[in-house]
Amino acid sequence: MKTLFLKDMRYRQARVVLTALGITVLISLILLLGGIMNGMRIQARQYVESTGADLWISAEGSGGAFIGFSLVIEEYMAFLNAGQGLVPDSASPLVFAQARPNVRGKSTKAIVVGYKLGKLGGPKRAIEGRMFTPSNFEDYRPEDPVPYEVVVDEKMGLEIGEQITLGDEKVRVVGKTESLMFVLDTPLLFMDVRIAQKLLLGNTPHVNMMVAKVNENFPVPEVATQYDEFETIETRTLKQTVGNIIEYYVDEPMKAVQFLRVMLWLAAGILVGMITYVTMLEKTQEIGVLKAIGAANRYVMALLLKQVALMSAVGVILGLILSYIFATAAPIFVAIHFLESVIVVCISFVVCCGSGYLAARKVIAVDPMIAFRGEI
Amino acid sequence: MTAIVEGNGLTKRFGTGDATVVAVDAVDVAIQESELVMIMGDSGCGKTTLISLLGCILTPDAGQIRIEGEAIDPAAQDMSVIRREKIGFVFQLFHLLPYLTALENVMIAMDLARTKTDAAENRAMELLTQVGLSERFHHRPAQLSGGEKQRVSFARALANRPKVIFADEPTANLDSRQSDNLMSLIQELRQEHQTTVAIVTHHEGLKKNADRIIQMKDGRIFGE
Numbered sequence: 001m002k003t004l005f006l007k008d009m010r011y012r013q014a015r016v017v018l019t020a021l022g023i024t025v026l027i028s029l030i031l032l033l034g035g036i037m038n039g040m041r042i043q044a045r046q047y048v049e050s051t052g053a054d055l056w057i058s059a060e061g062s063g064g065a066f067i068g069f070s071l072v073i074e075e076y077m078a079f080l081n082a083g084q085g086l087v088p089d090s091a092s093p094l095v096f097a098q099a100r101p102n103v104r105g106k107s108t109k110a111i112v113v114g115y116k117l118g119k120l121g122g123p124k125r126a127i128e129g130r131m132f133t134p135s136n137f138e139d140y141r142p143e144d145p146v147p148y149e150v151v152v153d154e155k156m157g158l159e160i161g162e163q164i165t166l167g168d169e170k171v172r173v174v175g176k177t178e179s180l181m182f183v184l185d186t187p188l189l190f191m192d193v194r195i196a197q198k199l200l201l202g203n204t205p206h207v208n209m210m211v212a213k214v215n216e217n218f219p220v221p222e223v224a225t226q227y228d229e230f231e232t233i234e235t236r237t238l239k240q241t242v243g244n245i246i247e248y249y250v251d252e253p254m255k256a257v258q259f260l261r262v263m264l265w266l267a268a269g270i271l272v273g274m275i276t277y278v279t280m281l282e283k284t285q286e287i288g289v290l291k292a293i294g295a296a297n298r299y300v301m302a303l304l305l306k307q308v309a310l311m312s313a314v315g316v317i318l319g320l321i322l323s324y325i326f327a328t329a330a331p332i333f334v335a336i337h338f339l340e341s342v343i344v345v346c347i348s349f350v351v352c353c354g355s356g357y358l359a360a361r362k363v364i365a366v367d368p369m370i371a372f373r374g375e376i
Numbered sequence: 377m378t379a380i381v382e383g384n385g386l387t388k389r390f391g392t393g394d395a396t397v398v399a400v401d402a403v404d405v406a407i408q409e410s411e412l413v414m415i416m417g418d419s420g421c422g423k424t425t426l427i428s429l430l431g432c433i434l435t436p437d438a439g440q441i442r443i444e445g446e447a448i449d450p451a452a453q454d455m456s457v458i459r460r461e462k463i464g465f466v467f468q469l470f471h472l473l474p475y476l477t478a479l480e481n482v483m484i485a486m487d488l489a490r491t492k493t494d495a496a497e498n499r500a501m502e503l504l505t506q507v508g509l510s511e512r513f514h515h516r517p518a519q520l521s522g523g524e525k526q527r528v529s530f531a532r533a534l535a536n537r538p539k540v541i542f543a544d545e546p547t548a549n550l551d552s553r554q555s556d557n558l559m560s561l562i563q564e565l566r567q568e569h570q571t572t573v574a575i576v577t578h579h580e581g582l583k584k585n586a587d588r589i590i591q592m593k594d595g596r597i598f599g600e
């Protein structure tokens with residue numbers, strides 16, 4: 001009977017479905033947790049990479065841009081802009097500061113990015129509305145009547161013309177940019193560097209960091225080392241900066257989660273294995289019957305493996321699909337790594353079938369008369 | 377007369393250490409062609425164990441089994457061939473597969489012996505009709521009474537035209553009218569198929585049907 005294994009499974013529908021669901025849940029948990037970590041990594045790099053800057057310059061002792069506290073005096077701009085190995089005039093001032101704007105009466109997390117429009121550090125144009133009105137950076141005087149305007153992340157759900165409050169000041173939303181959330185779904189608020197200084201840095205002639213482009217005839221790491229040697233600044237390449245952010249914003253705070261992830265892998269492996277193992281052992285009696293009426297061990301093994309493979313495949317694939325659905329529905333950014341999901345799926349499938357096989361082998365080795373008792 | 381099944385020095389122990397039970401203790405036994413043997417004895421004396429050994433569904437700890445004169449070596453041989461070609465077993469608890477219908481439960485035995493599906497289906501229907509279950513082809517074991525399951529089990533045991541049928545307490549779950557019916561059915565089937573039958577029972581009323589009675593006590597045969 002070619003469909004014997006299906007008849008058996010249909011008879012035990014509820015059990016089979018529950019077993020597959022158990023596998024499904026474990027697989028989705030693993031994939032989602034991995035997806036959260038991966039999502040954080042993506043967000044850690046997407047803003048920095050979008051700027052197109054090669055060098056990230058922060059204050060000496062800050063450990064790099066985005067890491068420790070960093071204030072750099074504006075004078076370095078001129079020095080960098082004339083500097084060797086850099087694209088002339090590419091050095092740009094950047095304020096990058098955590099803020100808690102009040103949005104529609106609610107205090108919200110966000111990061112204020114103050115930059116010079118047209119230079120490195122932020123978008124050149126808005127996808128909706130317009131960019132903020134730029135100040136006259138070089139001849140700026142605090143009393144200049146530059147309007148407080150901000151360009152927001154499209155995913156913040158703000159309307160153009162709406163006002164948000166930063167500190168005591170009202171800032172008007174004039175445009176939207178393509179979403180570039182920072183780690184943990186933190187939206188970026190782009191504004192003129194002078195306004196950012198005024199709102200967040202007490203109106204002093206400092207910025208948090210400067211960015212610049214390296215002349216394409218020069219190797220980036222060497223130029224970075226060369227500028228890093230100056231006593232008052234630290235200079236990192238884009239690659240180093242991304243590495244720093246990932247380490248500082250993702251890997252270190254998420255150490256416990258990483259640990260949990262390893263534990264989850266172990267637990268899932270053991271559970272998934274146990275589920276199939278026990279499911280197979282439960283068939284001891286029937287296997288005894290089949291053998292007693294003349295089924296060869298090979299026949300019984302094929303029957304059991306077909307069942308375990310089908311059940312595992314359904315559980316694993318369902319887990320895969322479900323985790324992608326959950327990922328889009330999740331309240332935070334979850335990016336399941338395709339390669340990881342393939343690996344998880346393969347390993348789980350192998351673990352399921354492997355433990356099913358081990359159990360089947362154990363059951364099959366028993367004399368039918370002993371198997372009838374159901375306890376081995 | 378030739379022995380269909382023969383056991384020499386058969387021994388089977390269960391458990392270890394102090395809890396060891398010698399269920400069958402150095403038993404010599406032979407079941408001759410076409411006879412109807414009854415194995416009787418108190419509960420726990422080793423009847424089920426003995427026919428399981430003879431029926432090749434349990435490996436003895438010591439002793440030798442011969443089927444139609446050929447020595448069986450469970451370690452070296454594929455026992456499934458013997459089980460499906462030479463032996464039919466009616467278990468005390470029927471042991472039908474719960475997910476198959478009565479018809480499929482009979483067919484599966486023939487399927488294992490690689491009988492073509494059509495032929496298997498025809499024979500299964502024939503056998504089930506013969507045991508009075510023509511109205512129950514498509515019922516699952518859960519939908520059958522004890523007596524009906526017993527008869528499906530019989531039909532399954534007969535399916536591959538075995539040399540010998542072992543039946544373990546076939547009347548234990550039946551009332552006296554049902555067990556009389558079953559015994560006459562067995563006699564009828566025996567006439568027709570010349571099958572050798574060994575029945576384990578402690579039902580004194582069945583004795584009259586037997587060609588020979590083997591008495592067991594504490595794992596040994598003490599009288600015939």
Ligand SMILES: Nc1ncnc2c1ncn2[C@@H]1O[C@H](COP(=O)(O)OP(=O)(O)O)[C@@H](O)[C@H]1O
Nearest residue numbers: 370390397399418419420421422423424425426
């Ligand atoms: N699979 C088993 N595991 C352990 N003990 C068993 C097993 N089968 C039978 N026994 C023991 O062997 C003895 C004989 O059992 P059995 O052959 O079933 O007797 P009977 O069929 O005559 O009632 C009993 O003491 C029983 O408890």
Ligand SMILES: [Mg+2]
Nearest residue numbers: 423424425544
């Ligand atoms: Mg018994």
